[in-house]
Amino acid sequence: MVDQMVAATDPVGNAKSPDSVLASPSARRMQVIDAAAHVFSRFGYHGAGMRAIAEMLGIKVASLYTYFRSKDEALEVVCRAGLEQPMTSLRLACEQETRFEERVHRFLAAHHKLIVQKSDYVSVYMNERRYLTPEATVRINAAAREMRCNFDRLFDDARAEGKMDTAIPSRMARLMLIGVLRNITQFFLEGPVADIDKLVWQSGEHFVRGLAPRPDA
Amino acid sequence: MVDQMVAATDPVGNAKSPDSVLASPSARRMQVIDAAAHVFSRFGYHGAGMRAIAEMLGIKVASLYTYFRSKDEALEVVCRAGLEQPMTSLRLACEQETRFEERVHRFLAAHHKLIVQKSDYVSVYMNERRYLTPEATVRINAAAREMRCNFDRLFDDARAEGKMDTAIPSRMARLMLIGVLRNITQFFLEGPVADIDKLVWQSGEHFVRGLAPRPDA
Amino acid sequence: MVDQMVAATDPVGNAKSPDSVLASPSARRMQVIDAAAHVFSRFGYHGAGMRAIAEMLGIKVASLYTYFRSKDEALEVVCRAGLEQPMTSLRLACEQETRFEERVHRFLAAHHKLIVQKSDYVSVYMNERRYLTPEATVRINAAAREMRCNFDRLFDDARAEGKMDTAIPSRMARLMLIGVLRNITQFFLEGPVADIDKLVWQSGEHFVRGLAPRPDA
Amino acid sequence: MVDQMVAATDPVGNAKSPDSVLASPSARRMQVIDAAAHVFSRFGYHGAGMRAIAEMLGIKVASLYTYFRSKDEALEVVCRAGLEQPMTSLRLACEQETRFEERVHRFLAAHHKLIVQKSDYVSVYMNERRYLTPEATVRINAAAREMRCNFDRLFDDARAEGKMDTAIPSRMARLMLIGVLRNITQFFLEGPVADIDKLVWQSGEHFVRGLAPRPDA
DNA sequence: TATGAATGAGGGTTCATTCAT
DNA sequence: GATGAATGAACCCTCATTCAT
Numbered sequence: 077m078v079d080q081m082v083a084a085t086d087p088v089g090n091a092k093s094p095d096s097v098l099a100s101p102s103a104r105r106m107q108v109i110d111a112a113a114h115v116f117s118r119f120g121y122h123g124a125g126m127r128a129i130a131e132m133l134g135i136k137v138a139s140l141y142t143y144f145r146s147k148d149e150a151l152e153v154v155c156r157a158g159l160e161q162p163m164t165s166l167r168l169a170c171e172q173e174t175r176f177e178e179r180v181h182r183f184l185a186a187h188h189k190l191i192v193q194k195s196d197y198v199s200v201y202m203n204e205r206r207y208l209t210p211e212a213t214v215r216i217n218a219a220a221r222e223m224r225c226n227f228d229r230l231f232d233d234a235r236a237e238g239k240m241d242t243a244i245p246s247r248m249a250r251l252m253l254i255g256v257l258r259n260i261t262q263f264f265l266e267g268p269v270a271d272i273d274k275l276v277w278q279s280g281e282h283f284v285r286g287l288a289p290r291p292d293a
Numbered sequence: 294m295v296d297q298m299v300a301a302t303d304p305v306g307n308a309k310s311p312d313s314v315l316a317s318p319s320a321r322r323m324q325v326i327d328a329a330a331h332v333f334s335r336f337g338y339h340g341a342g343m344r345a346i347a348e349m350l351g352i353k354v355a356s357l358y359t360y361f362r363s364k365d366e367a368l369e370v371v372c373r374a375g376l377e378q379p380m381t382s383l384r385l386a387c388e389q390e391t392r393f394e395e396r397v398h399r400f401l402a403a404h405h406k407l408i409v410q411k412s413d414y415v416s417v418y419m420n421e422r423r424y425l426t427p428e429a430t431v432r433i434n435a436a437a438r439e440m441r442c443n444f445d446r447l448f449d450d451a452r453a454e455g456k457m458d459t460a461i462p463s464r465m466a467r468l469m470l471i472g473v474l475r476n477i478t479q480f481f482l483e484g485p486v487a488d489i490d491k492l493v494w495q496s497g498e499h500f501v502r503g504l505a506p507r508p509d510a
Numbered sequence: 511m512v513d514q515m516v517a518a519t520d521p522v523g524n525a526k527s528p529d530s531v532l533a534s535p536s537a538r539r540m541q542v543i544d545a546a547a548h549v550f551s552r553f554g555y556h557g558a559g560m561r562a563i564a565e566m567l568g569i570k571v572a573s574l575y576t577y578f579r580s581k582d583e584a585l586e587v588v589c590r591a592g593l594e595q596p597m598t599s600l601r602l603a604c605e606q607e608t609r610f611e612e613r614v615h616r617f618l619a620a621h622h623k624l625i626v627q628k629s630d631y632v633s634v635y636m637n638e639r640r641y642l643t644p645e646a647t648v649r650i651n652a653a654a655r656e657m658r659c660n661f662d663r664l665f666d667d668a669r670a671e672g673k674m675d676t677a678i679p680s681r682m683a684r685l686m687l688i689g690v691l692r693n694i695t696q697f698f699l700e701g702p703v704a705d706i707d708k709l710v711w712q713s714g715e716h717f718v719r720g721l722a723p724r725p726d727a
Numbered sequence: 728m729v730d731q732m733v734a735a736t737d738p739v740g741n742a743k744s745p746d747s748v749l750a751s752p753s754a755r756r757m758q759v760i761d762a763a764a765h766v767f768s769r770f771g772y773h774g775a776g777m778r779a780i781a782e783m784l785g786i787k788v789a790s791l792y793t794y795f796r797s798k799d800e801a802l803e804v805v806c807r808a809g810l811e812q813p814m815t816s817l818r819l820a821c822e823q824e825t826r827f828e829e830r831v832h833r834f835l836a837a838h839h840k841l842i843v844q845k846s847d848y849v850s851v852y853m854n855e856r857r858y859l860t861p862e863a864t865v866r867i868n869a870a871a872r873e874m875r876c877n878f879d880r881l882f883d884d885a886r887a888e889g890k891m892d893t894a895i896p897s898r899m900a901r902l903m904l905i906g907v908l909r910n911i912t913q914f915f916l917e918g919p920v921a922d923i924d925k926l927v928w929q930s931g932e933h934f935v936r937g938l939a940p941r942p943d944a
Numbered sequence: 945t946a947t948g949a950a951t952g953a954g955g956g957t958t959c960a961t962t963c964a965t
Numbered sequence: 966g967a968t969g970a971a972t973g974a975a976c977c978c979t980c981a982t983t984c985a986t
Contacts, residue, residue, distance in 0.1 A: 104945095119339075120337060120338075120339055120423075120424070121337075121339075121340070122336075122337055122338075122339035122340040123338070123339040123424065125979075125980070125981085126980080126981060126982090127979085127980085135945095135946070135947090136946070136947055136948080137947090137981085137982090138946075138947055138948080138949095138982085138983085138984090139945070139946050139947065141981095141982075141983080142945060142946075146981080146982080147980095147981065147982090203420070206337075207337070207340060244495060244499075248491075248492065248495055251476065251480055251492065252476065252495075252496060252499060254476070255472055255473065255475070255476030255479075255496075256472065258472070258475065258476065258479065259468070259469065259471070259472030259475065259476070262472075262475065263468060274465070275465060275468065278461065278465055278469075279469060279472075281503075282461075282469060282500075282503035282504065283499075283503065284503075285502060285503045285505070285507075286498075286499035286500065286501075286502045286503030287499065288502070290502075321970090342954080342955070342956085343955085343956065343957090344954085344955090344956095352970095352971075352972090353971075353972055353973075354956085354957090354972095355957085355958080355959090355971075355972060355973080355974090356970070356971050356972065358956095358957070358958080359969075359970055359971075363956080363957080364955095364956065364957090538966095553773075554771060554772075554773055554857075554858070555771075555773075555774070556770075556771055556772075556773035556774040557772070557773040557858060559958080559959070559960085560959080560960065560961090561958085561959085569966095569967070569968090570967070570968055570969080571960085571961090571968090572961085572962085572963090572967075572968055572969080572970095573966070573967050573968065575960095575961075575962080576966060576967075580960080580961080581959095581960065581961095637854065640771075641771070641774060678929060678933075682925070682926060682929055685910065685914055685926065686910065686929075686930060686933060688910075689906055689907065689909070689910030689913075689930075690906065692906070692909065692910065692913065693902070693903065693905075693906030693909065693910070696906075696909065697902060708899075709899065709902065712895065712899055712903075713903060713906075715937075716895075716903060716934075716937035716938065717933075717937065718937075719936060719937045719939070719941075720932075720933035720934065720935075720936045720937030721933065722936070724936075755949090776975080776976070776977085777976085777977065777978085778975085778976090786949095786950075786951090787950075787951055787952080788951095788977085788978085789950075789951060789952080789953095789978080789979080789980090790949070790950050790951070792977095792978070792979080793948075793949055793950075797977080797978080798977065798978090
């Protein structure tokens with residue numbers, strides 16, 4: 077029923093010390109996590125069954141428990157990956173010493189590339205993280221806080237460059253940029269948008285322009 | 294388990310002929326639908342049980358089936374309401390013969406008011422409609438098409454007023470405005486945002502500015 | 511879903527004293543019993559729901575309880591009718607002072623006519639009476655005993671006429687004749703048999719011949 | 728509630744290669760099917776609950792679904808067995824190169840033995856097969872067609888031996904022999920008949936005699 | 945590493961029945 | 966005589982999970 081998954085080869089590389097199995101998981105485990113991400117993304121956390129994940133991998137349900145202790149844990153693992161990957165994008169985009177507009181476009185483009193490759197993870201983080209265990213939520217939020225700092229630095233720089241209306245607080249801008257992100261992701265997920273590149277670029281352009289100080293002020 | 298619901302007073306009024314019970318659903322039925330909307334919104338469609346809905350109303354699970362034939366149908370009813378209410382907002386906002394900016398702000402404000410009062414419905418429409426039956430999806434999409442027309446008219450007028458960069462196609466603008474909507478809704482739902490009025494206004498302002506033709510062009 | 515029933519007009523006649531409502535039930539009640547018989551016959555007692563009976567009559571389920579106290583009772587009423595009608599056939603066929611063969615054929619023909627007109631009752635009696643309440647079973651069996659007596663008389667006469675092998679006990683013959691009955695009924699119910707008249711006649715002929723004393727003895 | 732079942736010993740034997748578990752169902756699975764047959768036979772398909780089957784086996788309801796996918800499927804499996812076993816009897820009886828009467832007696836005797844050992848299966852096939860899924864019905868009927876052919880061959884031979892009135896078409900004879908079968912089965916099921924052996928023999932004798940050509944013709 | 949079998953809990957839904965209206 | 970609303974019990978079935986193998 078569920079289409080056979082394309083086995084994802086280990087993206088980290090193969091030069092791995094044998095004792096780091098947990099930290100940098102085995103290739104097989106990555107496949108399992110990928111399958112979970114795909115299924116959670118497609119059917120929702122509660123709509124998805126362990127059955128679907130197992131079928132996708134061609135194994136039996138009981139075997140899944142070799143890879144994670146519970147469905148809850150699977151969700152947490154997927155969500156964590158779904159958060160960390162955009163964080164990396166943002167960090168990289170901000171490290172570049174370039175103009176504000178360029179950084180925004182770079183970040184959005186990176187995010188776009190990310191959701192093309194890892195849409196399942198991003199989608200699960202965005203739509204299903206609310207079903208995380210309270211404890212897992214705490215853990216994840218700690219990581220999310222770090223992302224907020226990077227955003228704030230981005231806007232501080234923008235204001236220093238005179239690219240941002242001083243009446244707009246950083247938090248506002250952050251919320252709106254996240255909105256743009258969510259929007260792009262959502263449209264990508266709902267059905268392959270033909271001119272998504274243009275949507276990404278124009279969304280960025282629109283965001284930057286909307287933030288700019290009024291010319292008459 | 295679930296906190297007792299606030300009884301929704303009959304919105305239609307109480308001067309109702311006894312034979313119109315079916316056409317305009319009875320007050321009791323409205324309460325039941327409200328409860329379903331609330332529970333679906335809170336736990337997600339698949340995460341929600343008929344149990345939770347029944348408990349909220351203080352009745353037994355079997356009694357729910359007096360009001361709708363299945364959980365599926367309940368979702369459809371809630372989604373339909375969640376779509377029709379914003380549609381009305383948009384139509385009303387567009388009928389006004391005012392400047393483009395004002396219409397946008399009016400629409401967003403109306404939507405904001407709506408999600409304050411009917412957040413459950415909007416939230417369910419936005420996040421759970423993907424779990425609708427294929428047939429229900431078809432029915433709902435038919436209604437959604439009408440909404441797109443109203444958007445397009447809005448942007449046509451904006452262009453005529455010279456408020457919109459001609460390089461931006463209507464569809465792009467529509468997607469982005471929906472993004473703004475989604476963003477406002479999401480932030481409202483995730484936790485009561487203190488200064489949501491300001492977020493709404495600034496989102497509108499940001500959207501309008503971002504759309505405006507470049508001064509140097 | 512269930513095809514609308516053809517309203518059966520009161521077969522007893524309308525010259526009825528107003529106080530005999532229970533003994534000779536009202537025309538409306540007869541319709542209800544007919545509907546129950548039809549539904550029980552079609553779906554089986556446990557496979558049939560009060561819902562189906564009500565829909566057939568165009569009324570609501572709760573209204574059925576005006577006509578009988580419970581589903582159990584409905585089954586008993588239908589079964590009783592399904593037993594009494596063949597009993598009458600048999601009694602009439604046996605009262606005739608004719609040859610054995612003729613009586614058998616007359617009885618089978620009468621039964622055939624009966625199942626054409628009242629197949630539902632006969633079918634329910636035959637296939638569903640095992641689901642009767644223990645108490646109802648006792649009541650019905652008392653009536654069934656009377657039928658056995660009539661059979662026995664029939665075979666006693668046959669032996670007196672020299673039409674029956676004396677090695678065959680009455681009980682055996684009775685069981686086999688009932689078998690013929692069941693067989694005819696079954697084939698009629700399973701699908702309209704084209705040449706059922708012939709099947710009926712040949713079954714009778716076969717039965718009579720099989721019973722006859724061996725010519726060489 | 729339901730009396731503990733007699734464990735059915737593996738009919739295939741115990742020298743079974745470990746990889747044939749699927750092809751020839753495991754002994755455990757046979758027990759489960761036996762239990763289903765027994766419960767369906769006793770309470771009827773719709774009158775029987777998965778509860779009763781599970782209790783009979785001393786397991787929990789959910790565990791039943793390890794052995795079949797649905798109650799529907801259980802019915803189909805039981806029905807198939809209930810059809811195939813008499814088919815084998817008939818085939819074996821017909822293969823013998825003996826007189827017509829002997830074949831009939833042999834067939835009936837075999838069927839009798841069968842219903843003593845496997846009454847549940849036969850009973851379910853006869854009384855509950857009408858509740859099969861449409862698709863299952865198609866599948867089963869295909870198998871039943873084969874049985875008809877064997878019957879027809881039996882009667883062709885009978886006619887060639889001069890044991891059968893040429894006025895009686897094969898189909899008629901088949902229907903009546905099936906009637907005899909049904910009759911024997913029914914009486915066996917309704918309550919243990921003391922002299923069932925005699926009933927079987929006399930039914931056969933009665934059937935054969937009834938079929939014979941008239942001496943005066 | 946993988947799995948067959950088992951299970952407690954709960955899923956949504958239908959059931960026959962009651963009762964005030 | 967008819968019904969809308971309600972309900973307890975039961976329905977079939979799926980869930981995530983465990984554990985011996």
